[in-house]
Amino acid sequence: MGPPLDFDAEDVRHPMWSPSVRSLPIPGIRRMVNMASEMDDVIHLSIGQPDFSMPPHIVEAHIDALRAGHTRYTLDAGLPQLLEAVADYYGERHGRHLDPENVLITTGATEAMYLAIAATAAPGRQFLVPDPTFPLYAPLIRMNGAEVKAIPTRAEHGHQLDPQEVIDNIGMRTFGIILNSPSNPTGTVYPKETVEAIVQEAAYRGVYVYSDEVYDHLVLDEMEYASVLRCTSDLDHVMVISSLSKTFSMAGLRIGWLISSQGAIKKLRRFHIFTTTVANTPAQWAGVAALQGGRECVDEMLESYRKRRDRIVELVSNTPHLTSYRPQGAFYIFPSLPPNTDGTTVATRMLEETGVCVVPGDAFGETCPNSLRISYSASMEDIERAFERIIPWMAEQKF
Numbered sequence: 001m002g003p004p005l006d007f008d009a010e011d012v013r014h015p016m017w018s019p020s021v022r023s024l025p026i027p028g029i030r031r032m033v034n035m036a037s038e039m040d041d042v043i044h045l046s047i048g049q050p051d052f053s054m055p056p057h058i059v060e061a062h063i064d065a066l067r068a069g070h071t072r073y074t075l076d077a078g079l080p081q082l083l084e085a086v087a088d089y090y091g092e093r094h095g096r097h098l099d100p101e102n103v104l105i106t107t108g109a110t111e112a113m114y115l116a117i118a119a120t121a122a123p124g125r126q127f128l129v130p131d132p133t134f135p136l137y138a139p140l141i142r143m144n145g146a147e148v149k150a151i152p153t154r155a156e157h158g159h160q161l162d163p164q165e166v167i168d169n170i171g172m173r174t175f176g177i178i179l180n181s182p183s184n185p186t187g188t189v190y191p192k193e194t195v196e197a198i199v200q201e202a203a204y205r206g207v208y209v210y211s212d213e214v215y216d217h218l219v220l221d222e223m224e225y226a227s228v229l230r231c232t233s234d235l236d237h238v239m240v241i242s243s244l245s246k247t248f249s250m251a252g253l254r255i256g257w258l259i260s261s262q263g264a265i266k267k268l269r270r271f272h273i274f275t276t277t278v279a280n281t282p283a284q285w286a287g288v289a290a291l292q293g294g295r296e297c298v299d300e301m302l303e304s305y306r307k308r309r310d311r312i313v314e315l316v317s318n319t320p321h322l323t324s325y326r327p328q329g330a331f332y333i334f335p336s337l338p339p340n341t342d343g344t345t346v347a348t349r350m351l352e353e354t355g356v357c358v359v360p361g362d363a364f365g366e367t368c369p370n371s372l373r374i375s376y377s378a379s380m381e382d383i384e385r386a387f388e389r390i391i392p393w394m395a396e397q398k399f
């Protein structure tokens, strides 16, 4: 764990900063992690990245790229070998043809989402965003003057998104719909019917779909993964974003991409030049090795996530006051506390009194202040130790 990040609320309100920077929230995850960093014997179930090492063949490819002198800028769209690898890999995975010109390599999925939203969000445009959701989209949308309309999901329904509710919320001002399956913070995986219904109605109504698929390989049950790339014949109304961070446990190498129509990629390439110029070159070579290497390393990680998921579902179900469900992907569960309970107070007191760090629901939106995000990107031993503390503590609480 690194040193705590300092966020001074007074500082960011200083008039020197632009209104968009002043509008950025202090990340709820940071608040908890900062607090935990000042305590001893903390068990973290708060982590948002894989706890596995990067597979050795990818490490070798990264080092080889440095030794071979691959340390200059690549083409702005990305290293040609990686553009081709992404197009081939995702084309084959989703049974469709993709050209390298449909791909833009970015500094993680974060840059891809930044480009997609900043290039299109504007005053008068509304985005439908599932709530709870990853706390990147709404601030970016608002920072660019557009409006967020939350579509709530609930633990009682496994946090599934109701496609009809999304469709019913498309109005005159709706410009975009954000999807994130498997979801952070809920671990929910949308079935094909949901994604297909939303993507098709959006195309018909001239609304764009922004699909964050960074957990696209972390699907823990036997089911076909419904990428937006499987649910549309053309790419004119979709931007599909993913990265190597979660699949190959290489978040620090910062390689992601955006897949869309060739026309959209051309525009976004220009924006990308003004943002980061190109993604890290040796890391792009590591990306080629990741996508062209065997799947065994991913399968091994999946096996561990699956065992942890099964156990954590049991443990959460055995915890008083928590409403559980069975998430099918990523490495999170987002149970709820009784209605009107303040999740931030509970998470803070739980950290102070048991030393277990989880993230309160209000870090992920407006409709779930009575929830907690529990990450199982932690060893089975830590998961067991954490719940040995959480269960008796919860049993003593009166909500």
Ligand SMILES: Cc1ncc(COP(=O)(O)O)c(C=O)c1O
Binding pocket: 048, 049, 107, 108, 109, 110, 111, 134, 180, 183, 184, 212, 214, 242, 243, 244, 245, 251, 254, 255, 256
């Ligand atoms: C849903 C989601 N999207 C995007 C990201 C960022 O991914 P990257 O490391 O590729 O920028 C994360 C990281 O936690 C995430 O959970």
